[in-house]
Amino acid sequence: MFKILTLFLSIFIVFGCKNITKNIDKVQVYDDKTLETTKSFGIVIHGGAGTILKENMNDSLENAYKLKLKEAISVGYNILKNGGTSMDAVTKTINIMEDSPLFNAGKGAVFTHEETNELDASVMDGATLNAGAVAGVTHIKNPIDLALAVMNDSPHVMLAGKGAENFAVERGFDLVDPSYFYTENRFQSLQKVKEMEKEKGIGTNLEDTFIKNTKFGTVGCAALDKNGNLAAGTSTGGMTNKRWNRIGDAPIIGAGTYANNKTCAISSTGWGEFFIRAMVAHDISAMMEYKGISLQEAATEVIQKKVPALGGDGGIVGIDNKGNVVMEFNTAGMYRAHMNAEGELFIGIYKDE
Numbered sequence: 001m002f003k004i005l006t007l008f009l010s011i012f013i014v015f016g017c018k019n020i021t022k023n024i025d026k027v028q029v030y031d032d033k034t035l036e037t038t039k040s041f042g043i044v045i046h047g048g049a050g051t052i053l054k055e056n057m058n059d060s061l062e063n064a065y066k067l068k069l070k071e072a073i074s075v076g077y078n079i080l081k082n083g084g085t086s087m088d089a090v091t092k093t094i095n096i097m098e099d100s101p102l103f104n105a106g107k108g109a110v111f112t113h114e115e116t117n118e119l120d121a122s123v124m125d126g127a128t129l130n131a132g133a134v135a136g137v138t139h140i141k142n143p144i145d146l147a148l149a150v151m152n153d154s155p156h157v158m159l160a161g162k163g164a165e166n167f168a169v170e171r172g173f174d175l176v177d178p179s180y181f182y183t184e185n186r187f188q189s190l191q192k193v194k195e196m197e198k199e200k201g202i203g204t205n206l207e208d209t210f211i212k213n214t215k216f217g218t219v220g221c222a223a224l225d226k227n228g229n230l231a232a233g234t235s236t237g238g239m240t241n242k243r244w245n246r247i248g249d250a251p252i253i254g255a256g257t258y259a260n261n262k263t264c265a266i267s268s269t270g271w272g273e274f275f276i277r278a279m280v281a282h283d284i285s286a287m288m289e290y291k292g293i294s295l296q297e298a299a300t301e302v303i304q305k306k307v308p309a310l311g312g313d314g315g316i317v318g319i320d321n322k323g324n325v326v327m328e329f330n331t332a333g334m335y336r337a338h339m340n341a342e343g344e345l346f347i348g349i350y351k352d353e
Contacts, residue, residue: 040224040226040322040323040341041080041081041223041224041225041226041323041341042080042223042224042319042323042325042338042339042340042341043073043076043077043080043089043090043093043221043222043223043224043319043338043339044073044221044222044223044317044318044319044325044326044327044336044337044338044339045069045072045073045076045093045097045219045220045221045222045267045317045336045337045338046218046219046220046221046267046269046315046316046317046327046334046335046336047065047068047069047097047102047103047217047218047219047334047335047336048103048104048217048218048219048269048334048335049269049270049313049314049315049329049331049333049334049335050217050270050314050331050332050333050334051331051332051333052331052332052333052334052335052349052350053332053333053350054349054350057349062349064102065102065335065349066347066349068096068097068100068102068103069335069336069337069347070337070345070347071096072093072094072096072097072221072337073093073337073338073339073345074339075089075092075093075095075096076089076090076092076093076221076223076339077089077339077343079092080223080224080225080226081343083225083226084225085225085227085229085231086126086223086224086225086229086230086231086265087123087125087148087229087231087233089221089223089225089231090123090144090221090222090223090231090232090233091123091144091145091148091233093221093223094121094142094144094219094220094221094233094234094235095142095144095145097219097235098141098142098143098144098219098235099141099142101183101185102217103217103218103219103335104186104217104218104219104236104237104238105119105121105143105217105218105219105235105236105237106119106141106142106143106181106235106237107141107180107181107183108183108186108217108237109181109186109236109237109238110186110189110190110217110237110238110239110240111186111187111189111190111240111241112238112241112242112243112246113190113194113241113242113243114243115187115190116138116178117138117178117181117182117237118135118136118137118138118237118238118242118245119134119136119137119138119140119143119181119235119236119237119238120133120134120135120136120137120143120235120236120237120238120247120248120250120251121133121134121143121144121146121147121233121234121235121236121250121251122134122147122158122233122234122250122251122252122253122256122257123144123147123148123151123231123232123233123257124151124231124232124233124253124257124258124259124265125151125229125231125259126229126230126231126232126259126260126261126265126321127229127230127261129259129260130151131151131157131253131257132147132148132149132150132151132152132154132156132157132158133147133150133157133158133159133251133252133253133257134146134147134150134158134159134160134164134251135158135159135160135161135164135247135251136160136161136164136245136247137160137161137164137165137168138165138178139165139168139175139176139177139178140164140165140168140173140175140176141174141176141180142235143235144233144235145173146164146167146168146171146173147233147235147251148233149167149168149171149173150164150167153171154167157253158251158253160247161245181237186237186240189240190240190241193240193241194241217236217237218234218235218236218237218250218269218270219234219235219236219269220232220233220234220235220250220256220257220267220268220269220317221233221267221317222259222264222265222266222267222317222318222319223265223319224265224319224320224321224323228261228321229261230259230260230261230264230265230319230321231259231265232257232258232259232265232266232267232281232318233257233267234250234251234256234257234267234268234269235250236248236250236256236269238250238272239272247272248272248273248275248276249268249270249272249273249275249276249280250268250272252276253282254279254281254282255268255272255275255276255278255279255280255281255282256268256272256275256280256281257281258281258282258284258285260285260289261321262285262289262321263284263285263288263289263295263320263321264284264285264288264295264318264319264320264321265318265319266280266281266284266285266316266317266318267281267316267317267318268280268281268314268315268316269314269315269316269329269334270307270312270313270314270315270329270331271312271313271314273312274307274310274311274312274313274314275307275312275314277310277312278302278306278307278310278312280302280303280306280307280316281316283298283302283306284298284299284302284316284318285298287301287302288320294320294324295318295319295320295324295325295326296324296326296328299316299318299326299328300328302316303315303316303328303329303330304328304330307330308330313330313331314329314330314331315327315328315329315330315331315334316328316329317336317338323340323341325338325340327348329351331351332350332351333349333350333351334348334349335348335349336348336349
C-alpha cells in the first residue's frame with residue numbers, strides 16, 4: 001500500500017512540476033512579447049528656429065546643416081536602439097551640436113554686448129521629474145554635461161555664473177579658455193548690431209527687428225527609450241548683443257525644457273522672454289495631462305496661438321510616452337530632425353518641408 005501511495009505521489013509531483021513549468025514558460029513568453037511590443041522608442045532634435053529662408057542659404061551651407069543634424073541624431077538613435085537611456089541619448093546628441101560652430105550653443109555661441117560668450121543649458125528626467133540647469137557660464141565646453149551634473153550630483157536644480165563653474169571644477173570638469181567660443185561669423189553679427197545701434201540708436205523697434213531676424217541656433221533634444229522613460233535637454237548661447245547677464249528660456253525648467261513620463265518631453269527654441277512668460281514646455285505637458293489632448297494638439301495651441309498672442313515666436317520639438325513626435329514652429333524655418341524605432345530619418349529646415 002505504501003509503495004502504491006508513493007508511486008501516485010511521484011506521478012503527481014512529476015506532472016504537477018511539468019504543468020508549473022509550462023505555465024511559467026507561458027508567462028515568460030507572454031512577458032517577452034509584452035516587452036517587445038512596448039519597445040517603441042524615438043528621438044527628435046532642433047537646431048533653432050527663426051527667419052531661416054531658402055533664398056538666404058547656399059547649397060553648401062544647407063548641406064552642412066543637414067549633415068550635422070544627421071550626425072547628431074544618429075548618435076542618440078544608436079544609444080536608444082542599443083537599450084541606452086533617454087537621458088544619455090539626449091546629452092550625447094546635444095554634445096554633437098554644441099561642438100559644431102553651426103549652432104548657437106557651445107562652440108558656436110553668439111556674443112554678448114561686452115563681446116563675451118555666456119552659455120545656458122538644462123536637462124530633465126521624465127521618470128523622476130529631476131532636473132538640472134546652468135546659466136551664464138563662460139568656460140564650459142559642453143554646458144549640457146554640466147547641467148546633467150547639477151541634476152545628478154548636487155541638491156540643486158540651477159547654478160549660475162562663477163558658482164556653476166566652481167561646481168564644475170569640483171566635479172572634475174576641464175575649463176576652456178573663452179577664446180574657444182570665438183567664431184568670426186558670430187563676432188561679425190555682433191558688430192553689425194552695434195553699427196545699427198550707432199546709426200539708429202537703441203530702441204524697442206530696432207531691437208525687436210533684430211531679434212526677429214537673427215534669434216536662431218539654440219539646440220535641443222527630446223527622447224523616449226525602450227524602458228518608456230522620457231528626457232529632454234536644451235543648450236544655447238542666448239541672444240546676440242544680450243546685456244546685463246540676460247538669461248533666456250533654455251535653462252528654465254518648464255519654459256525651455258520639460259519631461260514627464262505621464263505625458264511628453266519638450267525642448268524649446270525661440271524668443272526666450274515670451275517662452276518664459278508662457279512656460280511653454282510645461283504648458284504643453286499640462287494640457288495633455290489635464291485636458292487629455294494629444295501632443296500635437298497641445299503643441300499647436302501653445303506655439304500657434306498662445307505664444308504669438310503675447311508677441312513672441314519660435315518653436316518646440318517633443319515626443320510623447322507612446323513615441324509620437326511633434327516639431328511645431330511659427331517662424332520661417334527650424335533646423336530639425338527625427339528618427340523613429342524603425343530607423344526612419346526626417347530632416348527639415350524650412351516651413352514647407
